[in-house]
Amino acid sequence: DQQVKQNSPSLSVQEGRISILNCDYTNSMFDYFLWYKKYPAEGPTFLISISSIKDKNEDGRFTVFLNKSAKHLSLHIVPSQPGDSAVYFCAASAIFGNEKLTFGTGTRLTIIP
Amino acid sequence: SAVISQKPSRDICQRGTSLTIQCQVDSQVTMMFWYRQQPGQSLTLIATANQGSEATYESGFVIDKFPISRPNLTFSTLTVSNMSPEDSSIYLCSVSLDSSAGNTIYFGEGSWLTVV
Numbered sequence: 001d002q003q004v005k006q007n008s009p010s011l012s013v014q015e016g017r018i019s020i021l022n023c024d025y026t027n028s029m030f031d032y033f034l035w036y037k038k039y040p041a042e043g044p045t046f047l048i049s050i051s052s053i054k055d056k057n058e059d060g061r062f063t064v065f066l067n068k069s070a071k072h073l074s075l076h077i078v079p080s081q082p083g084d085s086a087v088y089f090c091a092a093s094a095i096f097g098n099e100k101l102t103f104g105t106g107t108r109l110t111i112i113p
Numbered sequence: 114s115a116v117i118s119q120k121p122s123r124d125i126c127q128r129g130t131s132l133t134i135q136c137q138v139d140s141q142v143t144m145m146f147w148y149r150q151q152p153g154q155s156l157t158l159i160a161t162a163n164q165g166s167e168a169t170y171e172s173g174f175v176i177d178k179f180p181i182s183r184p185n186l187t188f189s190t191l192t193v194s195n196m197s198p199e200d201s202s203i204y205l206c207s208v209s210l211d212s213s214a215g216n217t218i219y220f221g222e223g224s225w226l227t228v229v
Contacts, residue, residue: 034217041123043205043220044156046114089156091218100146100171101218103156 003027004092006104014112019077021107023090026071030092034101035064035075038087047088048075077109085111115140117221119206125227131194134224136206141186144209146218147179151202159204162189196228 005024013019023033031052036044050057050064050073057064063076077084090104116139126132136145147159159179160168168181182190193200206221 036220041223041225043117043119043207043222046217046219049217091156100158100161101156102158105155 001026002105003030004090004102004104006088006090006107008107009105010108010110012110012112013080015082016079019075019080019084019109019111021075021077021088021090021109023073023075023104024071025073025092027092027102028071029094030102032093033064033066033073034091034093035062036089036091036103037084038089038106044089080109080111082111082113085109115142115208115210115219117206117208117219119204119221119224121224122222123225123227125229126196128197128228130196131192132196132226133190133192134204134206134226136189136191136221138187138208142208142210143186145183145189146207146209147181147189147191148205148207148220149202150205150223156205159191193226196226198228201226201228 003026034049035047037047038044048059048062048064050066055066066073087106087108089106091101093101118137120135145162148156150156158171159174160170162168162181162183164183164186180192203223203225205223207218
């Protein structure tokens with residue numbers, strides 16, 4: 001049972017445009033959400049997080065939106081740059097007493113110059 | 114954030130052998146985690162390792178196959194025992210650090226094991 005789902009295995013976006021990566025979850029206990037970026041042969045790099053008390057968190061070019069009623073979150077990258085080409089993982093956990101992360105299957109983002 | 118170093122970064126292992134992966138963190142952390150990413154798959158938590166107590170394993174993972182040590186607050190090891198080709202994966206050490214938004218998990222660069 002996949003509790004965190006990234007339904008788009010891949011996404012191609014023109015350089016300079018907005019990249020939107022989507023993530024859905026099924027477990028209503030999840031209260032804290034993170035996005036990671038992963039290059040081949042490297043560990044995941046933390047990008048941005050959001051807790052359920054917010055519906056938006058912004059950090060530079062990265063913005064995460066959370067729609068708790070729809071159990072949906074998205075990562076917006078704008079403007080997209082060639083260095084953003086990587087696999088992006090959405091992850092979720094329950095804040096209180098449980099830092100274990102459940103990951104989605106990832107979306108491979110390719111930025112076209 | 115934290116600097117997390119893993120050794121080896123990659124290895125080719127013979128079937129039936131065991132390999133121990135080391136994870137060193139540049140600061141003291143309470144909780145360390147070991148994840149696995151099999152080819153084409155997502156990251157899956159193997160176990161949680163807290164200093165001074167037995168590791169807690171997730172469903173599908175057992176101590177005999179993946180023994181873990183956590184001798185102090187900056188170091189942990191994961192052993193992959195009696196390896197088979199199905200154990201070919203990236204193994205990732207991670208730590209939990211408090212932030213203003215909650216606990217954030219940071220990862221090492223991973224240890225890529227190929228079992229032949």
